[in-house]
Amino acid sequence: MTHKIDWDQAYRHPQAPAWNIGAPQPEYAALIEQPGTVGDDVLDAGCGHAELSLALAERGHTVVGIDLSPTAVAAATAAAAERGLTTATFAAADITALTGYDGRFSTIFDSGLLHALPAERREDYVRAMHRAAAPGATFYVLAFGVGAFTDHDGPTPTQFTEAQLRETVSTCWRVEEVRPAPLYATIGQMPGFLVTAHKED
Numbered sequence: 001m002t003h004k005i006d007w008d009q010a011y012r013h014p015q016a017p018a019w020n021i022g023a024p025q026p027e028y029a030a031l032i033e034q035p036g037t038v039g040d041d042v043l044d045a046g047c048g049h050a051e052l053s054l055a056l057a058e059r060g061h062t063v064v065g066i067d068l069s070p071t072a073v074a075a076a077t078a079a080a081a082e083r084g085l086t087t088a089t090f091a092a093a094d095i096t097a098l099t100g101y102d103g104r105f106s107t108i109f110d111s112g113l114l115h116a117l118p119a120e121r122r123e124d125y126v127r128a129m130h131r132a133a134a135p136g137a138t139f140y141v142l143a144f145g146v147g148a149f150t151d152h153d154g155p156t157p158t159q160f161t162e163a164q165l166r167e168t169v170s171t172c173w174r175v176e177e178v179r180p181a182p183l184y185a186t187i188g189q190m191p192g193f194l195v196t197a198h199k200e201d
Contacts, residue, residue, distance in 0.1 A: 024111070027142060027182070031140070032059065037107075038059075040106060041104055042105060042108070045095050045108060045113050045129060046111070047073075048067055053065040057080065057085040057088035062087045063089070064088075064105075067090070067095075095125060096124040103131075107140075109140050110143075115157040123168075130199060134199070135200070137199045139195070140194065142193075143193055144157055145159060145161070145192045146161055147191050173197035176198060177194075178196075
């Protein structure tokens with residue numbers, strides 16, 4: 001079943017969305033602490049409340065967060081201002097048709113966006129990220145794996161196999177690794193994968 005959601009309504013709701021855990025996904029929190037894994041500029045694709053963007057800016061990186069929800073972008077902008085983080089900026093836009101950033105980003109993070117996109121928009125998204133990437137850029141994707149929502153009624157995000165993720169991202173990126181990696185939500189931990197891919201120089 002196709003996963004449909006009103007993203008702005010989700011962020012306007014008094015209760016925070018389940019994916020908003022108040023911190024970067026642990027896989028990314030660990031990754032950004034490793035020397036040499038993040039280069040400037042950074043794109044946080046589908047940033048939401050942008051805890052990842054804020055964590056990166058706190059480490060001195062220049063970050064652009066893009067999200068479809070103006071409400072999420074406003075909250076992220078306010079959080080950056082409150083923390084005095086001037087190197088993090090945010091914009092509301094359709095990430096699957098992103099323009100205006102061609103060749104800019106050396107690192108792109110997807111923290112649970114790909115699995116939320118309709119199947120017919122995934123290739124456009126992967127190509128948009130490739131277009132926004134600088135030569136040699138790294139693209140990290142965290143996405144749900146099969147079995148993430150075994151007991152869930154109703155529509156859910158896409159649950160990928162390793163082969164499906166590799167095929168999706170490799171349409172225009174060189175996939176270096178796809179490894180098991182959990183994703184966390186307020187409802188608990190779910191199985192997933194971390195994709196590491198590069199844009200050819």
